Amino acid sequence: MAKLGIHDLAVRYGKLTAISDLSFTVAEGERLFISGPNGAGKSSLLGAISGAVRAAHGRIEMDGDILSGLGPERIARRGLSMVPEGRRIFGGLTVRENLMVGTGIRRDRAAVADDLETAFTAFPILRDRANAPAGALSGGQQQMLAIARALMTNPKVMLVDEPSLGLAPKVVDEVYDRLCSLQALRGLTLVIVEQSSTRAARVGGRMILMRGGRIVADGDAAGFAAADLLSEAYFGDPA
């Protein structure tokens, strides 16, 4: 059974259609990149899966349970976590407090302490700045905090929206490096929105290309990069 299943999903904002008739599945432990030009519906898709955006119709399933219509609070409890676009760090809270916000849904206190340790080991800068206000972190550090914060809910599926946005290439390397090792460590299923198909190819995984709210291609990210000069030009995608 697929870990995550999207069936005939549609998202509309008033009369504007962001996503229509979208279907795909994600296998357990898979790394799936969603790419495509601005306005393709990538963020709407993640919004619909996480419950932040209401779907007009369609069905979203995780482990065979229907998520659609539950709302973000309850979807988070089912084990789906989100690293949103723009990171949305709680700037007035300390780094440690940011990490603890998502642990209210957990009853396993000892495991929470272990996970905090894991997060601090993966991102040593967060340990160094644990008691500093999160708003004082740099952009790259905030991205790492957002990833660590999402992990603290103990998710099975993690959605990551544009982790490379506004970061220097070297920092992006680091972010993906940590993201991949954490995925291996935790057996996570990852869905990542990534504008750059060359970046996706370098990290490796499956890639779905979206345009105008639909899927136009689905396959191995490395294959895209090789055969992609044409579509790259066609979409005007920054590589």
Added chain:
Amino acid sequence: MSLQLLFDALSLGGIYAIAALGIALIFGVMKLVNFAHGQFIACAVFALILPSTDAVAALGLGLLPTPLLILAILGFGAGLAMAAEALVFRPLRNASPVALMVGSFALGVALQNLLLVLYGGRPKAISLWAGLGAPVQIGPAEVPLLQLIVIAAVIAILLALGLMLKRSRLGLEMRAAAEDFGMAQLLGVRANHVISGAFALSGALAAVVALVMVAQTGVADVRMGGQIMLIAFIATVVGGMGSLPGAVAAGLAIGAASALLQAGLPDAARPFRDAFLYALVIFVLLFRPQGLFAAAGAKPRV
């Protein structure tokens, strides 16, 4: 004389701060200016006495021994606010801030009229804690015992609230929700839980103000919520909407300014004290339209 003035300023400002906090807490989590807050205060005052339209009030909850009485009134305030949230504000949760604000006005008017029906419109004398007026000698100044109690209570409440916000689960979730409610929900924070908790705290703070007002004036008046609500609202604006330290600082500052004006203005100008006070508020807002403390928010850095 100046020591006396200091105690006046602290006790008055402290109460303004507590009232302003009640408004800022709710604004912080749900961007609602709760104009019914003044009526929460009035209701908590009237909860002390039995419903009747007689001129002399018969004590109801007010007959309880003091510690129980305080707990009962705090519980009443918290319960009233939580009920108001569940019945009025929860159905309006996704409405515009303006609709929420109008809803709070409507609730305030409804509560005030309920009090009018149950208790009549005439102010009533409540005799509680008569001994608190006794003066205490502190150095050269004579300070009413009540003022000392109020100042101590305000300090204790601010510390307890600060500790609660900083250390408790609910406090953490409230602070996170105040910055970015949608993000907090994505992390599994329950909106109902946080908002209900904020209202409970706000209602308990309203009850504190009610107890102090009764102790100070010995009167229950249906209109008593209006004046303090106005000042508390101004304090939250001057402090920076949603900023809790701002609300406290501005509440204290307005109390202090009020006490200073009362003492410093010439006799002829004293009846216009509030006009001077509000002129001062306008002056401050001219220079800091966003308030003294801008509310904390996540500013994404690139």
